[in-house]
Amino acid sequence: MTRQIVSVIGGKDAGPGTAYDSINPSRIGEVVARVGLADAETFATACRTARDAQKEWAAVPPPVRGRVIASIGRLVEANTESLARLVTEEIGKPYAEALGEVREIVDTCDFFLGEGRRLYGQTVPSEMPDKNLFTFRVPVGVAAVITAGNFPVAVPSWYLVPALLCGNAVVWKPAEYAAASAHALYRIFAASGLPDGVLNIVFADGQATYDGLSAALEEGTVHKVGFTGSSAVGRTIGELCGRHLQSPCLELGGKNPMVVTPDADLDLAVEGALFAGFGTAGQRCTSLGTVIAHSSVHDEFVRRYAAAVAAAPLGDPTGDVVLGPLLDHKFATRFEEYLTWIEPHHTVVTEKSGRITADNPRGDFTGEDGLYYHPVIVDGLRPTDRLFLEETFGPIVGVTTYESLDEAIDLANRPGYGLSSSIYTTDPKSAFRFRAGIGAGMVSVNNSTSGAEAHLPFGGNGKSGNGSRQSGMWVLDQFTRWQSMNWDYSGRLQKAQMDVAEI
Ligand code: UN1
Numbered sequence: 204m205t206r207q208i209v210s211v212i213g214g215k216d217a218g219p220g221t222a223y224d225s226i227n228p229s230r231i232g233e234v235v236a237r238v239g240l241a242d243a244e245t246f247a248t249a250c251r252t253a254r255d256a257q258k259e260w261a262a263v264p265p266p267v268r269g270r271v272i273a274s275i276g277r278l279v280e281a282n283t284e285s286l287a288r289l290v291t292e293e294i295g296k297p298y299a300e301a302l303g304e305v306r307e308i309v310d311t312c313d314f315f316l317g318e319g320r321r322l323y324g325q326t327v328p329s330e331m332p333d334k335n336l337f338t339f340r341v342p343v344g345v346a347a348v349i350t351a352g353n354f355p356v357a358v359p360s361w362y363l364v365p366a367l368l369c370g371n372a373v374v375w376k377p378a379e380y381a382a383a384s385a386h387a388l389y390r391i392f393a394a395s396g397l398p399d400g401v402l403n404i405v406f407a408d409g410q411a412t413y414d415g416l417s418a419a420l421e422e423g424t425v426h427k428v429g430f431t432g433s434s435a436v437g438r439t440i441g442e443l444c445g446r447h448l449q450s451p452c453l454e455l456g457g458k459n460p461m462v463v464t465p466d467a468d469l470d471l472a473v474e475g476a477l478f479a480g481f482g483t484a485g486q487r488c489t490s491l492g493t494v495i496a497h498s499s500v501h502d503e504f505v506r507r508y509a510a511a512v513a514a515a516p517l518g519d520p521t522g523d524v525v526l527g528p529l530l531d532h533k534f535a536t537r538f539e540e541y542l543t544w545i546e547p548h549h550t551v552v553t554e555k556s557g558r559i560t561a562d563n564p565r566g567d568f569t570g571e572d573g574l575y576y577h578p579v580i581v582d583g584l585r586p587t588d589r590l591f592l593e594e595t596f597g598p599i600v601g602v603t604t605y606e607s608l609d610e611a612i613d614l615a616n617r618p619g620y621g622l623s624s625s626i627y628t629t630d631p632k633s634a635f636r637f638r639a640g641i642g643a644g645m646v647s648v649n650n651s652t653s654g655a656e657a658h659l660p661f662g663g664n665g666k667s668g669n670g671s672r673q674s675g676m677w678v679l680d681q682f683t684r685w686q687s688m689n690w691d692y693s694g695r696l697q698k699a700q701m702d703v704a705e706i
Pocket residue numbers: 307353354358431486487488489652653654655656
């Protein structure tokens with residue numbers, strides 16, 4: 204029987220809303236869940252509910268909130284396989300990657316359960332005697348968290364876990380096409396001791412979300428927005444928040460480069476480019492966009508890369524494959540458009556491009572009823588090509604060449620994104636020069652552009668975000684605000700800057 208899913212506000216199911224079907228992209232006729240999409244007013248109601256619940260939650264001592272995070276982690280771990288299976292079913296992520304995604308939630312909980320016993324403030328010296336200065340972290344209030352469906356459970360946890368640990372209430376709006384996975388995660392959180400209303404989940408389309416969020420910002424019931432998704436939508440959310448003097452946490456797209464130097468271990472580089480380019484069907488924000496190979500190794504790199512792609516197992520994501528289907532119809536339609544960006548001066552290195560169907564198969568795999576596409580390597584990119592400049596969010600990787608490291612760094616920065624990047628080299632000087640010159644928030648040396656660990660700062664610059672960082676202790680600055688306090692016990696009015704103690 205098809206799952207029926209609706210928003211949950213204050214611990215109660217919301218009304219049926221407008222029906223939307225979340226499908227299995229491996230078998231597009233199969234509905235994973237029938238989802239009730241809420242309207243803008245329901246979104247705004249959820250924000251009011253969260254505001255009403257937040258004060259009490261903030262009064263719970265942080266170590267106790269940390270214990271709730273510990274319970275969430277344990278419950279997620281106990282449900283690892285079932286949650287991963289659901290992710291694979293709903294968005295077509297290969298099962299091994301889905302298991303890794305669930306692991307990433309546990310890692311996040313492991314990190315933050317201890318933060319409940321820290322959440323350090325500071326004591327700061329005063330310029331006057333008999334006076335103490337302090338800083339405290341205070342929760343922001345209500346966080347509205349809007350997430351994409353390519354990481355339907357791990358990336359949301361990067362927001363939900365620290366936001367809750369810091370004493371905030373949350374309204375979470377996941378991607379509709381990943382609603383069943385999100386709902387399953389919500390239920391695990393709800394079963395872990397969170398009071399009703401502290402975490403609310405609202406399924407809604409883009410317009411209702413925008414209108415509901417606008418209303419909530421106007422009413423003052425949302426104090427921080429966290430958004431993971433496209434640069435275009437991020438800009439819209441950034442503008443909306445800016446009008447309300449808020450600075451959101453934006454985690455947007457990427458056109459992530461990989462530089463291959465003359466001394467690189469080419470097999471290692473190929474292995475990295477295979478996973479970074481085609482893992483999650485190229486639909487990570489950290490997926491590889493363009494390989495920038497030194498002209499002396501370019502031909503050999505491309506030859507080996509094409510051979511690796513030709514040998515890579517594709518198909519049913521429940522099996523041991525590198526590449527499964529695209530996430531959803533919307534992404535498949537867009538990917539078809541990206542394929543039209545291939546220009547006459549490009550060389551398509553891989554055997555075929557386009558949809559994999561019975562009459563356009565790859566080996567014995569037909570995938571005719573799934574959203575399967577051939578992995579594509581396009582050589583001969585020029586820095587003015589759309590394929591060089593814009594994120595494609597699909598299984599297509601470009602290749603271009605360089606002569607000097609400065610030129611490689613310039614090419615790597617040219618698209619104006621700045622999320623992830625990588626360099627394959629055996630020369631430490633090249634690695635450190637690349638690190639210093641690249642505009643990306645994340646740099647890998649001899650490793651994939653994707654696959655960041657959950658306790659390092661994650662985030663980008665330029666078109667990839669507004670400089671905000673998630674993960675590890677750095678995200679605490681998103682979900683708390685610093686409050687300073689001064690306490691004068693001298694018994695007289697000591698005036699800062701005017702009554703400075705003399706030696
Ligand atoms: C994303 O695609 O939004 O670094 C996040 C990675 C993962 C997260 C990707 N840990 O690839």
